[in-house]
Amino acid sequence: MTLYRISEVTLTASSTERAYQDILEELCKATAFPIAAILRFDPERDRLVVTAAWGLPTDVARVEMQVHDSLAGVAVRTGQPVAEFNAGARREMANDLLHDLGIQTYLAFPMVVSQEVAGTLIFAHTQAMEPDRRLVRWAESLANGVAQFIDRVTAHEELKESEQGYRRLAEELQQANLELERFAYSVSHDLRAPLRTMQGFAHALIQNFGDRLPGKARDYAQRIIASGQMSEILIRDLLAYSRLSFEDLELQPVALTKVVEAACEQLEGDLKETNTDLAVEGDLPQVLGQTTPLVQVLANLISNAIKFVPVGRRPRIRIRAEENDRWVRLWVQDNGIGIPTGQEDRIFRVFERLTEGGARPGTGIGLAIVRRGMERMSGRAGVEAVKGGEGSAFWLDIPRVEGASKGAWRRKKS
Numbered sequence: 252m253t254l255y256r257i258s259e260v261t262l263t264a265s266s267t268e269r270a271y272q273d274i275l276e277e278l279c280k281a282t283a284f285p286i287a288a289i290l291r292f293d294p295e296r297d298r299l300v301v302t303a304a305w306g307l308p309t310d311v312a313r314v315e316m317q318v319h320d321s322l323a324g325v326a327v328r329t330g331q332p333v334a335e336f337n338a339g340a341r342r343e344m345a346n347d348l349l350h351d352l353g354i355q356t357y358l359a360f361p362m363v364v365s366q367e368v369a370g371t372l373i374f375a376h377t378q379a380m381e382p383d384r385r386l387v388r389w390a391e392s393l394a395n396g397v398a399q400f401i402d403r404v405t406a407h408e409e410l411k412e413s414e415q416g417y418r419r420l421a422e423e424l425q426q427a428n429l430e431l432e433r434f435a436y437s438v439s440h441d442l443r444a445p446l447r448t449m450q451g452f453a454h455a456l457i458q459n460f461g462d463r464l465p466g467k468a469r470d471y472a473q474r475i476i477a478s479g480q481m482s483e484i485l486i487r488d489l490l491a492y493s494r495l496s497f498e499d500l501e502l503q504p505v506a507l508t509k510v511v512e513a514a515c516e517q518l519e520g521d522l523k524e525t526n527t528d529l530a531v532e533g534d535l536p537q538v539l540g541q542t543t544p545l546v547q548v549l550a551n552l553i554s555n556a557i558k559f560v561p562v563g564r565r566p567r568i569r570i571r572a573e574e575n576d577r578w579v580r581l582w583v584q585d586n587g588i589g590i591p592t593g594q595e596d597r598i599f600r601v602f603e604r605l606t607e608g609g610a611r612p613g614t615g616i617g618l619a620i621v622r623r624g625m626e627r628m629s630g631r632a633g634v635e636a637v638k639g640g641e642g643s644a645f646w647l648d649i650p651r652v653e654g655a656s657k658g659a660w661r662r663k664k665s
């Protein structure tokens with residue numbers, strides 16, 4: 252009956268302390284001992300610590316005693332129950348807490364978990380009395396049950412503590428990251444003004460004094476302007492990337508046809524200049540996202556598809572959508588130079604480029620914007636090689652809109 256009550260108590264108690272108290276109360280009721288306590292063994296310090304007590308003054312909690320000069324310690328050392336019916340007379344146990352409380356009858360049962368003594372379960376009485384043997388045997392097995400419960404609770408508490416620790420650490424890291432991004436954002440932002448001044452003066456130098464400058468000096472001024480422009484692009488991309496991290500993005504239904512239209516409009520000059528053959532296959536559905544970052548993400552993919560083609564090849568881009576019950580997958584397939592196997596993840600990181608400068612200038616931030624933008628819109632992005640052909644097929648998984656209609660895409664004629 253008591254074992255049943257104890258398991259009930261351990262399941263329903265509001266806290267571990269409460270559970271210990273309830274267990275001890277139940278045990279006292281069942282054994283008619285007025286005092287019971289759980290002492291945990293700390294092997295590193297060779298001490299016993301009062302973890303919970305029933306029928307004793309509250310200041311007993313957390314009292315510690317040496318294993319070697321306490322009666323309870325005998326149970327820990329030997330792994331056997333200790334029964335003392337005239338404890339007050341034992342002078343060598345004078346340090347024992349229960350001795351000070353005028354205890355006469357004293358039973359200490361080792362609490363064994365995984366063959367190790369984890370502590371002792373104690374029953375005590377201020378009167379001398381001889382408990383019956385059945386009770387002693389029963390209490391002995393009960394002590395192990397309590398030990399197992401404590402073991403479980405401790406493991407659970409440790410797990411909870413480490414979980415809380417990890418969560419705290421993740422939050423702190425996230426906060427630190429955000430602060431770092433804000434810092435990067437404001438530094439990038441503030442770099443713009445001196446950069447523009449520099450470019451402005453280089454322009455003025457050429458305009459106002461160009462005819463008086465030797466050819467080499469004019470060339471230097473031109474280089475200042477070109478480097479300034481490159482820095483401006485880099486800062487623009489960095490700002491776009493970090494803005495994506497802390498901007499609030501409220502997701503709403505967006506028609507993918509409009510997104511494709513806007514991205515093509517943005518890149519109109521490049522598309523014309525490279526005579527790119529761009530087409531959308533099939534209808535495009537609505538998605539849950541935000542127009543501006545979606546256009547930015549798609550424009551980056553199209554711009555790369557135009558840029559990374561072998562010299563002399565006409566860029567060909569095919570856009571199509573696939574749907575499953577959770578996502579709309581938007582494919583942007585090109586006929587370009589392709590991504591070497593094993594590099595598919597690397598190219599989505601900031602400043603990672605597989606080709607250096609030359610005919611294909613860039614900052615290495617475009618695909619990082621793609622990935623971050625998608626993550627911020629609860630989506631994801633990736634790339635696959637084109638099966639049995641040349642080029643790459645980039646994909647965006649975007650949350651779908653329930654019951655949304657589809658729209659046919661028409662390229663605006665200009």
Ligand code: ADP
Nearest residue numbers: 555559589598604605606613614615616617618
């Ligand atoms: P950027 O275009 O400024 O170099 P991105 O982050 O957009 O930076 O792309 C990173 C790298 O991934 C590129 O430098 C290129 O090596 C590779 N890459 C991106 N898109 C393509 C593509 N469509 N085909 C082949 N390689 C690509």
